[in-house]
Each structure stands twice: as C-alpha cells, then as structure tokens.
Amino acid sequence: MPNNQFKKGELYSFITGKASTAIARRLQKKFNAAGLNITIEQWSVLYHLWKQEGISQQELCNATFRDKPSITRLVDNLERLNLVKRVASENDRRINLIYLTKQAQKLQEETMALADETLNEALITVPSDRIDVCKEVLQVVYDNLK
Amino acid sequence: MPNNQFKKGELYSFITGKASTAIARRLQKKFNAAGLNITIEQWSVLYHLWKQEGISQQELCNATFRDKPSITRLVDNLERLNLVKRVASENDRRINLIYLTKQAQKLQEETMALADETLNEALITVPSDRIDVCKEVLQVVYDNLK
DNA sequence: TTTGGATAGTTGCACAAACAACTATATGCC
DNA sequence: GGCATATAGTTGTTTGTGCAACTATCCAAA
Known part of the structure; x- marks a missing residue:
C-alpha cells in the first residue's frame, strides 16, 4: 500500500x-x-458569475462541480432573491445565460472580504509554505478523482 | 495580511x-x-460505532461534528435499515445508547477496505511527507475554527 | 428533409444539514 | 419536596445534493 x-x-x-x-x-x-441573506452554496455560484457573467447553467455546473439539477435549483433560488436573471440564448434556445442583478453586484466586495477574513482566521497560525503544500495536495486529490 | x-x-x-x-x-x-445500500453519512456514523458502540446520540454528535437533529435522523434511517438499535439508558432515561446489529458488524471490513482504496486512488501520486503536511494543516484549520 | 443521437435544462424522489421550537428527564438549590 | 435550569432527544421548515426520468432543442447523417 x-x-x-x-x-x-x-x-x-x-x-x-x-x-x-x-x-x-x-x-x-x-x-x-x-x-446577508444568502447561503454558502448561493455565494459559490455568485462567485463564478462575478468573474464572468452571462454563462450557461452547464458552465456553472462545471465551475462549481455540481450536477445540473443542483444548479437549476440554486439558480431558481437566486432568481427568487432577485440576485440573478435567466436570459434565453439567441443562438441556442436550449441555453439559459445567467446574469447578475445590480443587487448581486453590490454583494461582491462585502462577501469576498468576509471570505478572506474567514481563511485568515483558519490559517492564522500556519506558515505559508505549508499552506502551499496543502493546497497542492488537495488539487492533486481532486485531479486524481475527477 | x-x-x-x-x-x-x-x-x-x-x-x-x-x-x-x-x-x-x-x-x-x-x-x-x-x-452496499448505505450513504457516506450513514457510514460515518457506523465508523464511530465500530470503534465504540453503546454510546449516546450526543456523543455521536461530537464524534461526527453534526448537530442533534442530524444525528436523530441518521439514527432513524440506520434503524430502519436494521443497522443500529436505540436502547434507553438505565441510569438516565433521557439518553439513547446506540448499538450495532449483526448486519452492521458485517459491513465494517468491506466498507473500510473501500475507504482505504479510495484514499489510495486519491493520493497515489503524492509523496507521504506532503500528505503529512496536508493532514496537519487541515487539523490546524479545524482546531482554529471549532 | 427527416430522423436519431447528443446536449441543456427541469422535475420527482430520497437523503442530509442548519436552525428554531418543542418534550422529557435529570440535577441542584431553596 | 418543589422549582429553576440544564441536558438529551425529537419535529418542522428551508435549503441543498444525487440519481433517474423527462422535455426541448440542436445537429448531423441518410
């Protein structure tokens, strides 16, 4: 072994x-x-939309490592919260492109600061070279299994 | 920072x-x-019972890092699958002691082998000293936040 | 041009997690 | 003994996940 x-x-x-x-x-x-009335899972979808909006639900599946039904329901809930909008693609009518509302754009700075803060609290005592090793091992685990 | x-x-x-x-x-x-008709979450409860059975639901909460309602429902489902039994404590009638059935005892070897196999697949390319660093960092993260 | 297979998304179901509110029992203090 | 408080466990509600089955649309080959 x-x-x-x-x-x-x-x-x-x-x-x-x-x-x-x-x-x-x-x-x-x-x-x-x-x-802030959002869940971590909802935030994880917004996270990718802040990097690039107007992507399809399928692209959100790949980015967030979730299956299609999970994204359907997360987008449902984000839409009910008025944080995103589904817009049918003109080229391919099977596709929904997901756009952020103004309300969601406002959340980016505050939530990212809280995420940074959380990781700082988690890692405050850990030397950065050990953090690097840990990140790399977790990435390899993911690559080995995906 | x-x-x-x-x-x-x-x-x-x-x-x-x-x-x-x-x-x-x-x-x-x-x-x-x-x-094997069990979920990972159910397995995680059995995992601790294989180490020591006859513990309370509260002790299972601590061991598995879950809240009380989660354990209530996991034990409900394990009981429906005939894998565990609730036995009222004689000393303190608030407490349910959880015992494994024979059927659950039989699952230990096979599921633990599959878990080992999974981790070997995940870590096959990773040198053991880097695994050690990763484990230690994750433990510190947990200790910093719990 | 039609048809068969692939792709995007939705819905139903079972299971699980987090939180709040609840019941039952135990314990400690007067 | 009786009452306040703490502890063990349960139940209801909302949210999320994984799987299977489904609809709608696209595309390519006959």
Missing part, C-alpha cells in the same frame, strides 16, 4: 472534509451576522 | 472542499457498485 498514510481517525477527517465544513460554517455565520 | 495565500480560484476550492467532496463521491460510488 504505497501511499496509505491514514490511521483511522485521519481517514475519517479526510473523507468527511472536517476542515472545509468548519470553514463553510464559519463563513455562513459571518454572512448571517452581517444580515 | 499575514497568511492570506489565496488567489481567487484557490480560495473557492478551500471553502467549498472540492477535494473532500470528490473523495466522498468516489467512495459513495464504490458502495453503490458493491451493492
């Missing part, structure tokens, strides 16, 4: 993603405390 | 736990392919 470095308790943490769960919960609490 | 090592794309991965999500999905597929 070449790379089986896991004792039992550690195996459990790796599979259940205790660390990322803790980060997401902390960030959600910050959103709530700031009176 | 002392430890803010995150460019945008990396921030996203860290918060959403892309790597652990990929691991959990791969393991779930292995369970399904093996005809």
Whole structure:
C-alpha cells in the first residue's frame, strides 16, 4: 500500500472534509451576522458569475462541480432573491445565460472580504509554505478523482 | 495580511472542499457498485460505532461534528435499515445508547477496505511527507475554527 | 428533409444539514 | 419536596445534493 498514510481517525477527517465544513460554517455565520441573506452554496455560484457573467447553467455546473439539477435549483433560488436573471440564448434556445442583478453586484466586495477574513482566521497560525503544500495536495486529490 | 495565500480560484476550492467532496463521491460510488445500500453519512456514523458502540446520540454528535437533529435522523434511517438499535439508558432515561446489529458488524471490513482504496486512488501520486503536511494543516484549520 | 443521437435544462424522489421550537428527564438549590 | 435550569432527544421548515426520468432543442447523417 504505497501511499496509505491514514490511521483511522485521519481517514475519517479526510473523507468527511472536517476542515472545509468548519470553514463553510464559519463563513455562513459571518454572512448571517452581517444580515446577508444568502447561503454558502448561493455565494459559490455568485462567485463564478462575478468573474464572468452571462454563462450557461452547464458552465456553472462545471465551475462549481455540481450536477445540473443542483444548479437549476440554486439558480431558481437566486432568481427568487432577485440576485440573478435567466436570459434565453439567441443562438441556442436550449441555453439559459445567467446574469447578475445590480443587487448581486453590490454583494461582491462585502462577501469576498468576509471570505478572506474567514481563511485568515483558519490559517492564522500556519506558515505559508505549508499552506502551499496543502493546497497542492488537495488539487492533486481532486485531479486524481475527477 | 499575514497568511492570506489565496488567489481567487484557490480560495473557492478551500471553502467549498472540492477535494473532500470528490473523495466522498468516489467512495459513495464504490458502495453503490458493491451493492452496499448505505450513504457516506450513514457510514460515518457506523465508523464511530465500530470503534465504540453503546454510546449516546450526543456523543455521536461530537464524534461526527453534526448537530442533534442530524444525528436523530441518521439514527432513524440506520434503524430502519436494521443497522443500529436505540436502547434507553438505565441510569438516565433521557439518553439513547446506540448499538450495532449483526448486519452492521458485517459491513465494517468491506466498507473500510473501500475507504482505504479510495484514499489510495486519491493520493497515489503524492509523496507521504506532503500528505503529512496536508493532514496537519487541515487539523490546524479545524482546531482554529471549532 | 427527416430522423436519431447528443446536449441543456427541469422535475420527482430520497437523503442530509442548519436552525428554531418543542418534550422529557435529570440535577441542584431553596 | 418543589422549582429553576440544564441536558438529551425529537419535529418542522428551508435549503441543498444525487440519481433517474423527462422535455426541448440542436445537429448531423441518410
């Protein structure tokens, strides 16, 4: 067993993603405390739309690593919150292009600051070279399994 | 910003736990392919009961990092699958002690082998000293936020 | 031009998570 | 003993996920 470095308790943490769960919960609490009425999952969709809006739901699936029904419902909820709009593509009528509302554009700065803050709290005691190693290992894990 | 090592794309991965999500999905597929009719979340409860059974639901909450309603429903479903039994404590009638059935005891070896296999696939290309750093960083993140 | 396969998106169902509100039991203090 | 408070567990509601089945549209080959 070449790379089986896991004792039992550690195996459990790796599979259940205790660390990322803790980060997401902390960030959600910050959103709530700031009176921002959005979930982490909704934020993760907005996150990609802030980088580029007017992309299709399928592109959001790829970007957020979710399946199509999940994106359908996240976009449903974001639309109900008046944060995004579905616009039918003119070239291909199967496609919905997703655009941000003004209200969503306003959320970017505040939520990104809270996300930065959360990661700083999570990593405050960790030297940056060790953070780099950790990020790279997690990326390889993802690439190995996707 | 002392430890803010995150460019945008990396921030996203860290918060959403892309790597652990990929691991959990791969393991779930292995369970399904093996005809094992349990979810990863149910497995995570059994995991702790295999280490020690006859513990309370509250102790399962602490062990699995879940809240009480989540454990109530996971135990409900495990009980419906005939994998665990609630037994009222004699000392304190508020407490349910959770015991494994014979059927659940049989699952331990096979599911743990599949979990090992999944982590080996995830980490096959990663040197063990880098895995160690990654595990330690994730543990610190958890400790910093819990 | 029609038809068959691929692609984009939606809907139904089962399971799970977070939060609030609730019941039941235990405990400690007067 | 009786009451306030804490603890264990349950239930309701909203949100999200994964899978299968479905509709609509596109495209390419006969």
